[in-house]
Amino acid sequence: MDATREARVSATSRIGPGTGVLATDAGGTLVLRRVRVRVASGPDRGIERELDQGTMVVGSHPQADLVLTDTTVSRYHAELALLPAGVRVKDLRSTNGTFVGESRIESVLVPVGSEVRLGRTRVELLPSDVPLPDAPSEATRFGRLVGSSPAMRRLFGQLERVAATEVAVLIHGEPGTGKTEAARAIHDASSRARGPFVVIELGGVPAAAVGPAMSSALGGTLLLERIDEASGAVQDALSAALDRREREGIDVRVLATSRGDPRALVERGALRRDLWFHLASVRVEVPPLRERLEDLPRLVHALLEELGYPELRLGAAELGQLRVQRFDGNVRELRRTIEETLLRSAVPARPSSPPGEQVTDELARMPFKEAKDRLLDAFERGYVAQLLERAGGNLSRAAAEAGLDRNHLARLAKKHNLR
Ligand SMILES: Nc1ncnc2c1ncn2[C@@H]1O[C@H](COP(=O)(O)OP(=O)(O)OP(=O)(O)O)[C@@H](O)[C@H]1O
Numbered sequence: 001m002d003a004t005r006e007a008r009v010s011a012t013s014r015i016g017p018g019t020g021v022l023a024t025d026a027g028g029t030l031v032l033r034r035v036r037v038r039v040a041s042g043p044d045r046g047i048e049r050e051l052d053q054g055t056m057v058v059g060s061h062p063q064a065d066l067v068l069t070d071t072t073v074s075r076y077h078a079e080l081a082l083l084p085a086g087v088r089v090k091d092l093r094s095t096n097g098t099f100v101g102e103s104r105i106e107s108v109l110v111p112v113g114s115e116v117r118l119g120r121t122r123v124e125l126l127p128s129d130v131p132l133p134d135a136p137s138e139a140t141r142f143g144r145l146v147g148s149s150p151a152m153r154r155l156f157g158q159l160e161r162v163a164a165t166e167v168a169v170l171i172h173g174e175p176g177t178g179k180t181e182a183a184r185a186i187h188d189a190s191s192r193a194r195g196p197f198v199v200i201e202l203g204g205v206p207a208a209a210v211g212p213a214m215s216s217a218l219g220g221t222l223l224l225e226r227i228d229e230a231s232g233a234v235q236d237a238l239s240a241a242l243d244r245r246e247r248e249g250i251d252v253r254v255l256a257t258s259r260g261d262p263r264a265l266v267e268r269g270a271l272r273r274d275l276w277f278h279l280a281s282v283r284v285e286v287p288p289l290r291e292r293l294e295d296l297p298r299l300v301h302a303l304l305e306e307l308g309y310p311e312l313r314l315g316a317a318e319l320g321q322l323r324v325q326r327f328d329g330n331v332r333e334l335r336r337t338i339e340e341t342l343l344r345s346a347v348p349a350r351p352s353s354p355p356g357e358q359v360t361d362e363l364a365r366m367p368f369k370e371a372k373d374r375l376l377d378a379f380e381r382g383y384v385a386q387l388l389e390r391a392g393g394n395l396s397r398a399a400a401e402a403g404l405d406r407n408h409l410a411r412l413a414k415k416h417n418l419r
Contacts, residue, residue: 019052020130021084022167024283030158031129033281035082035112042070042121050128055081057092058118072096072119080125084167085277086111087125094118109246111277132161143185145178146302149292155182158284163189168279170227172258173286176332179257180225182286187221192253195220203229207237214241217252224256227279228265235272242278254279289330293323296334303335307342381416384409388418 020032034052039045049056049066056065061075068077074094081088090107091098096119098105110116112127136153137160140146147153162169163186171179180199187197198217200209203226214222224230230238245252256279258265265271289295297319304312314322318341327333363371387409391398395413399406413419 021082022165023281025129029134030132032132034128035087036126036128038124038126040122040124044068051080051082055079068121070119070121073121077118084281085109089116143188144181145185146298147295148298149295151287151292152295159186162282166253167282168254170256170262170280170283172262174288174330175259176330177286177288178331179286183223183255192220197221199223199225201225202227202234207233210237210241214252219251221253221255227256228258228260235275239272239274289327296322303338380412384412384416385418
């Protein structure tokens with residue numbers, strides 16, 4: 001297998017099945033991103049080729065993938081590679097150079113829609129997306145996320161699809177909707193499930209923590225929590241870490257979450273554009289709870305189960321009350337509401353409730369030794385009284401029954417005034 005072909009196969013397996021790269025279009029639909037490479041000037045003007053997988057070598061040699069007759073173009077002039085984040089343009093040591101804008105480049109990642117120049121020929125990299133069928137999943141659960149509403153089943157369909165690939169995914173949605181759970185579930189459903197799942201909260205983290213987080217996720221998944229809260233310094237560190245990952249082939253899949261609308265972040269300059277290309281070519285939105293109230297019964301059941309009450313069911317009246325809540329805090333707020341309801345309604349203690357029911361409030365407030373003596377005293381008195389009663393006051397019989405020394409039992413009986 002020659003080197004180019006090998007690169008093509010490995011690039012294809014990197015971007016998953018089918019031809020093209022999984023991406024999200026402006027309308028939020030998953031698409032297979034392909035690029036139409038169109039010659040925009042020079043003697044071959046008008047020629048077009050689809051770049052739908054792996055790499056394309058452009059040059060004047062008849063065996064190049066896109067052959068140009070321009071005499072300022074070298075035999076193997078440049079290589080284009082379709083990646084989830086855009087198109088990598090690499091100059092193959094051409095005589096007259098490869099340019100993006102005014103800059104002569106060696107290797108650079110450019111967004112789809114860019115133009116590059118080889119010698120005197122301009123080449124456009126045009127989007128040529130193929131929409132993927134957006135069928136809702138049959139499942140009503142994905143990892144720990146539950147829901148049977150069309151909105152959640154559509155999300156599950158998208159999550160199943162992205163879990164089968166290696167692409168970076170930006171998960172966005174309101175607070176408490178389940179973004180972290182969605183990321184965890186992607187990892188668990190992916191081929192990296194046995195590798196580490198490392199979470200780094202970008203709000204407030206020092207920039208120096210980014211590199212080590214990437215290293216500790218080797219072979220697994222790194223979740224960048226809340227990129228909308230990353231400071232400029234953290235964004236710079238992230239950008240450097242992602243570049244290094246690509247250059248050195250570091251084996252880490254990256255997922256990210258954001259509460260804010262990620263596109264607006266880029267537009268107002270709050271998120272570096274290159275991070276957008278690296279992290280947000282695939283975006284999935286977790287819908288707010290108020291838009292899927294039909295999920296409430298199932299969610300309540302799942303949360304009760306998690307809280308240790310699998311046998312409990314909420315009545316119609318209680319569910320009705322939940323339905324009129326605003327749930328600005330989404331599923332996290334629902335969880336809190338349920339916890340509070342459980343406390344208020346004094347649900348019987350769970351089997352796993354902490355030991356020490358005999359410790360009354362009064363005992364609990366005493367110094368430890370005093371409380372312990374008091375409790376032991378009460379136990380001794382109760383135990384010995386019942387024992388003697390069963391033995392009809394016969395000390396020897398009672399001692400034998402309880403496995404106690406007769407004299408010891410006599411002292412205990414005396415101490416508690418039982419004889
Ligand atoms: N669809 C769901 N099914 C079951 N539990 C859920 C679901 N969505 C969220 N939860 C639960 O709600 C809580 C909040 O979820 P999570 O932390 O994933 O939200 P988030 O969107 O990442 O929040 P934030 O914006 O604060 O980072 C967790 O206890 C999670 O288990």
